[in-house]
Amino acid sequence: MTRKVVIVGAGVVGAACAFHATAAGMDVTVIDRGPVGAGTTSRGEGNILVSDKEPGPELSLARLSRTLWEEAAQEVGPETIELEPKGGLVVASTEESLRSLNAFAARQAACGVRVEPVEHVRDLEPHLAAGLPGGVHYPQDAQVQPVLAAAALLDAAVARGARLLTGEVTAAAADRGGRVTGVLTASGDVLQADAVINAAGTWGGEVGRRLGAPIEVLPRRGFVLVTEPLPPMVHHKVYSADYVANVASSDEGLETSCVVEGTRGGTILIGASRERVGFDMTPNPAVLTTLAAQACRLFPSLKKVHLIRAYRGFRPYCPDHLPVIGPDPRLPQVVHACGHEGAGIGLAPATGALVTAHLLGHPWHGADPAAYTGLLPDRFFTQGGASK
Template identity: 85%
Template structure:
């Protein structure tokens, strides 16, 4: 009998889970209360990064995901994803910061990341501010248009027989042994399933609670600025070295670090900010001003460029900065795939493959559950982390 899988969430992670599960021949239904990619996915920059990850479980997943994005581009068409293998350039703003950046790159290189130390950064980015002492080029960094990517992955899953259901999960339906047999929606519908995948992004904690398997996934608000369309001015994803430290920080207060990259449409995206303010969507002009000032210091030409809009969203943040991927031991049949923070777009294909491997009970498309045990949800329970 074909395994029935219900994926909660139609963002890029949920779409990738549906894509791989349908490719494996499973019976897939995706449920979301809104359109495809309408949540955190629509608020991201589309980053596919190795450059910002310390050696460890997340980098290992990112390696696999980078290869799977190439496969997806070949199958779905790179244009349908706006896939660009543009590479990344991380720069040190001071002479004192350069040795630390290079040491970080050396650790990544030892873990298999392609790194190229750069002394003449203006050869790669002619419009950078003068006086930047050096940086590191990461040829594997890439970018997609997040909503297009989610839609393309889900469309491919539907072509293989997957279904999309608009609705909101209210609770799990279980048998007398506590195993999931489906979900009940807030509208009262019951959707049968042998397994339920929690790919609800920032709302993964609440969905987990409704399924009887709560996990600690918190929102971390971020702003992105969008400029008017310009001729090509920024060739790579360019960011300052302190971005890595901000990603790894657990501080609740506002943190900003300069990230600048161009898009196929000619606009330039400017980030990145992080702050833990719950689900507060208030526009904060001070954050926008700070991001713009940092970008202008990195690329002085931006001081003459118009910002046409600023958007904000919430990154799904776990206390240990790692995603939660795998079966929940408390409720058989529940599989988590959330908590990716700002890396969900980049990690989506590998997450989908790893979830499918867990569902199949064997490796799938390079994803071996035994090799990614550090991402399992029980790490919180066995360490006393407390999601009970």
């Protein structure tokens, strides 16, 4: 069994890995060059979704993660992480899109997802536009406050003996046979470990390269708008049916699909955009205008609401739009846990459990490595794979 682990990344995925590894009795050190949750985690909406996942390993991971978020909340306190089982409502704008949505939901239902077709969507969300042909309600969708969640998971890990360090990993430490024995830091320290977990989010590709196990994790920029505080008017996570197609797209150009949800503070969050522009953080007013217009078409009452800010960040994605989770076949002591795109917050607990299961060599908290071979790094090293 792996005894000593270094986790690179203190976002929500790294925090979840520490949470589960320490629960399994491992000696854990978490290192990040910045504060807890300061990267992609701080730029997310906190979504815990099953509604946007095609049947396959990611949907299975999402279903497990939904359960593990509940378990984690019981330990750290639901209010601490602001866990809200608000449910999701996916709405169609045309009869054709409704047929596609219902077919998609039927495939999910066959995998155990709870789906509830809705003929009159304004019964659930009275402020929606009139004339929408229908939608699907997903009662299992939920939300957390992402930075609070990452901090709470790490606090629990530290209470079990984990160490949290600020620093930058520059390379892997290795023995004469090339076996990874830890990491080297920019300050010249060596952190010894039996395994190194790459949970660096959008920078997972660079961290993998530094460890000698490069993996193709790319940034995909997204913007989110924030309104002034309002009385409660959006009760679920509401998004248009084309959102799922945009998530799965590999197009480099700008894609937008309407996502609207309320927060406990009364503000409304409006997304979502996706574009491949590297790590360019330049504001794009055209994107903000498009998102606002789409939200107003879905919720006409938003036309009279003021925006108070917009924020942006990068989603870490792999070319096949699945996260990469498991030991690297070139350096088995390096375990990847990145490339979740916009689903990292929702999938974090199950990712942490799956990584821990790989380290233990047997299932852990419902995560069985044999059930998630489709997420292994090996898939990139077969003929025609994405990484070299």
